[in-house]
Amino acid sequence: MLFVYIFIVTTILLIGFLPLLYGERKRHTLMFAINALAFGLWIFSNYIYQQSPDFLFWTKMAILGPIFMPITLLIFILEYPEPLKRLSNPQMAIGFILPIFLAISLFPTPFIVKDVPVFDQIIWGPGYYLFSIYFSLTLLGVLSLMIRGLFKYKGASKVRLKFIFWGLSLTVIFGAICNLFLPLLFNITALFSIGPLFSLFFIGFSTIAILKHRLLNLFLIINKSIAWALTSVCIIGCLSLITWLYQRYFSPEITGLYVISMGLLLLITGTFFQQLRIKFQSTANKVFLKGHYNYNRLLKQISESLSECNDIPTLTNVLKSLFKDDIEIDTLKVLLPESYLERLRGTFPLIEQQTNANNTPPITLTEDDLVIQTLQSQHQTILTIKDNNHPPLKDELKRLSTELVLPIYTSTHTIIGILLIGKKLNENTYTSTDIDLFTTLASQLSGVLDRLKKGQTAAQIGIAKTIQTQILPNTPQIPGLNLTCHMQPASDVGGDYYDIIRNNQQTWLFLGDVAGHGVGSGLVMFMVQSIISSILYQNPEISPKRLTFLANKILCQNLERLDEQRPMTLMSLNMKTPSIFEVCGSNETIHIFRHESQKIETLQLNHFPLGIGLTDELEEANIEQEQFHLNPKDLLFIGTDGIIEAYKNGDINQAQFNEDRLLSLIKDHIDQPIEELKSTLINTLHEYTNGIYHDDITFMIARAI
Structure with missing residues (x-):
């Protein structure tokens, strides 16, 4: 049983904290980590409660985690997988007032738990009823928001939420029955040790979502973590081997020369640590990220995602997510005009759309660039480095780290955008299925950009009409x-x-x-x-x-x-x-x-x-x-x-x-x-x-x- 509890706690903490440590440090990843910590504390305390004679202390510890579960889950669901509502800092502070009050009053006072004279006999205080009401109502709100999201979201967001919903719902419902409602209504505490085991539902559904649907990009994060661990093991192993050889063939004692030599070796290996880690991660990517996808399912997902894009930044994010998470391509650069309306008047350049802070300057292509001239002269629907025999163009594509150039045309065959597509993570060549998908995507993007242009035009006309009326x-x-x-x-x-x-x-x-x-x-x-x-x-x-x-x-x-x-x-x-x-x-x-x-x-x-x-x-x-x-x-x-x-x-x-x-x-x-x-x-x-x-x-x- 100890092994099961250790496995559950370790897995939940890894799932909760890896996105915060190695992924995007945003509010929803912080809330996910706090919630995982609360889950781990609840499970760990329930196990120790069965082993320790200090029943009162560990009963209170078992309640401390669930105090913070509902509010962190609520904030998490409000912002993931898509933002339903972003709470301001004052609103968040108000939401934490009651949990903090309950946590502060838990240990020094009998407000929530009065006494536990013997195992399985808990005397509850009046605060336990307040805690139960807060826990139940907040979780009902969380579940209702999840159900609302299941009807509202589409594509990958809906699938991810579905797995989160079932994993959390089954864990929380059965856990609450064993550790909240039965003790509260019937004073039955014999099932305390069983409640945490229902966390296996959360682990199971989360694992499926991680492996198949890129939940919080955890698969990539775990891959990165494993690469880091393998690199560390490799370096430590090499240093250990050198130490063994030194002690066996030179001197069994640790001398000053040995310390200086090992310091220099650590300095040298530290210099190459990052390169070695990237090599391990790249190898793992080639082995595990096969780049396979269901063509028809992905086309449907693309259509649904693109239909929800109302501006260029959102479109850029959708495209990068699609290529990274679903098609599993190394790099994608999206080049669009700064203003679609300006592009219709024939003005360049096309500029790389960057979605976050980046130290590298954005790529810019003008009508004098070789890539643009080749596309315009040959009217190609796609340009590949593999099928091109023009050395200067090949060199230009290599400079851009590009395997494929996907132009986006208007109905009059004018270029209004370009996707620069890098290598597949598994380094396989692009297949005819890939080319068909990209060609269909370019056609859909043309319609999306046309819709965005009309929306931008309508907005500008609306502003001009308002100004004209007002003056x-x-x-x-x-x-x-x-x-x-x-x-x-x-x-x-x-x-x-x-x-x-x-x-x-x-x-x-x-x-x-x-x-x-x-x-x-x-x-x-x-x-x-x-x-x-x-x-x-x-x-x-x-x-x-x-x-x-x-x-x-x-x-x-x-x-x-x-x-x-x-x-x-x-x-x-x-x-x-x-x-x-x-x-x-x-x-x-x-x-x-x-x-x-x-x-x-x-x-x-x-x-x-x-x-x-x-x-x-x-x-x-x-x-x-x-x-x-x-x-x-x-x-x-x-x-x-x-x-x-x-x-x-x-x-x-x-x-x-x-x-x-x-x-x-x-x-x-x-x-x-x-x-x-x-x-x-x-x-x-x-x-x-x-x-x-x-x-x-x-x-x-x-x-x-």
């Missing part, structure tokens, strides 16, 4: 004028522009239309808004034509940096007094509905006929402006061409809304308040176009008071 001006109170405005982008982000700026007791109205629509036009609109605001801030008394001249100069300089020109029409209207306006505009039309005469006056604005942003060679002397006035109750309408060019039902083969229909609509509703008139126009346009717009629509309606 639209609130309609201010303007002396002598009632004003309302409306903008309807044809796409998520529009290229129309309007602004209302009150500056030095003057009111400026601006309306413009950037060529095209969408994100590009929206960015130019932002640019123009900033340019005009800056000019007015520096020159509050500026005239409309001078402002237009300066705005054109600055915009032309900015647009030179873009790949395409996006000029725009712009109307700058300065309200000199409540009735007098100065205006400078290009290709815009102002309609004035005179209240007294019931006539419509139309001003064609061609003061700057080419629009701004097209050329900066136009002199200020060639720019004009004009003046007009508004009488009380006169109505002013200014709008972009998207209104009159809107198509019936959104069909470009049908009639446009046209200017006559617009003027007739306004005239028929001229007596409405301007907000109602705006709604009437918006509803009419929506009904006419069936909500389908091919151009942005923006207008201003003003009525003189």
